[in-house]
Amino acid sequence: MPEDLKIPTHIAFIMDGNGRWAKRRLMPRKYGHKMGVEALKRVIAVCEKLGIKEVSFYAFSTENWSRPQDEIDALLAMIKKFADEEMKEYVDKNYRIRFMGELHRLPEETQKALENIARAAANNTGIVVNIGINYGGRDEIARAAQKAASAAQPVTVEAISARLDTAGMSDPDVIVRCAGEKRLSNFMLWQCAYAELVFVDDFWPDFNEETIVRILKEYSGRERRFGGLK
Ligand code: IPE
Ligand code: IPE
Ligand code: MG
Numbered sequence: 025m026p027e028d029l030k031i032p033t034h035i036a037f038i039m040d041g042n043g044r045w046a047k048r049r050l051m052p053r054k055y056g057h058k059m060g061v062e063a064l065k066r067v068i069a070v071c072e073k074l075g076i077k078e079v080s081f082y083a084f085s086t087e088n089w090s091r092p093q094d095e096i097d098a099l100l101a102m103i104k105k106f107a108d109e110e111m112k113e114y115v116d117k118n119y120r121i122r123f124m125g126e127l128h129r130l131p132e133e134t135q136k137a138l139e140n141i142a143r144a145a146a147n148n149t150g151i152v153v154n155i156g157i158n159y160g161g162r163d164e165i166a167r168a169a170q171k172a173a174s175a176a177q178p179v180t181v182e183a184i185s186a187r188l189d190t191a192g193m194s195d196p197d198v199i200v201r202c203a204g205e206k207r208l209s210n211f212m213l214w215q216c217a218y219a220e221l222v223f224v225d226d227f228w229p230d231f232n233e234e235t236i237v238r239i240l241k242e243y244s245g246r247e248r249r250f251g252g253l254k
Pocket of ligand 1: 039040041042044045083084085088099155203
């Protein structure tokens with residue numbers, strides 16, 4: 025590991041390119057998503073090993089409901105399987121599992137499985153693993169603003185931050201978009217204010233330790249000013 029690598033507190037990933045990764049192998053998109061789950065497991069393990077405290081992933085957007093129903097079903101089935109298998113193990117490993125997005129649109133048994141995981145992990149003190157499911161940044165901000173208004177609170181920056189799905193987490197230091205795309209696609213729109221954006225061409229299913237180290241090298245060379253002077 026290079027000595028001068030800066031380790032962010034919070035890194036966030038927009039997992040993309042599963043479909044293209046599969047297409048290149050003449051395989052169905054679903055296979056790309058399956059291998060995407062394998063990459064997710066690898067990346068969580070690498071981030072934990074590197075001492076990163078919080079890691080966020082975009083798994084399913086509020087716009088992804090516009091995909092063909094069989095792809096949606098496959099994605100939801102993988103989320104349920106991931107909850108039943110890996111996430112249970114993560115809870116035992118002291119990882120704090122959280123979700124962002126509105127889970128109520130998911131099949132009831134998936135929703136229950138995710139809620140049980142989040143509850144079981146609520147007092148864990150290890151790496152925070154935050155997963156966006158039926159997540160959209162605009163939806164999250166609107167819900168938070170509505171909560172502040174309903175509590176008859178002045179709608180301030182603090183009042184909104186405290187009611188976001190990420191309440192209590194730090195803002196991401198780095199947001200990674202992969203598969204050659206250079207957009208946020210409705211991801212962490214509030215939290216991205218001073219995040220360093222890193223764009224890589226790698227498809228998500230290919231992510232491994234080398235990819236993460238390459239991203240952190242790029243991050244380590246960035247000068248962050250937060251609007252102040254150096
Ligand atoms: C990312 O891969 C996974 C989700 C958005 C759920 P894609 O399915 O978007 O893959 P591409 O972008 O079509 O290659
Ligand atoms: C972003 O990927 C959403 C997730 C990773 C869940 P998309 O593939 O849905 O985004 P666009 O359509 O390329 O912007
Ligand atoms: Mg995509």
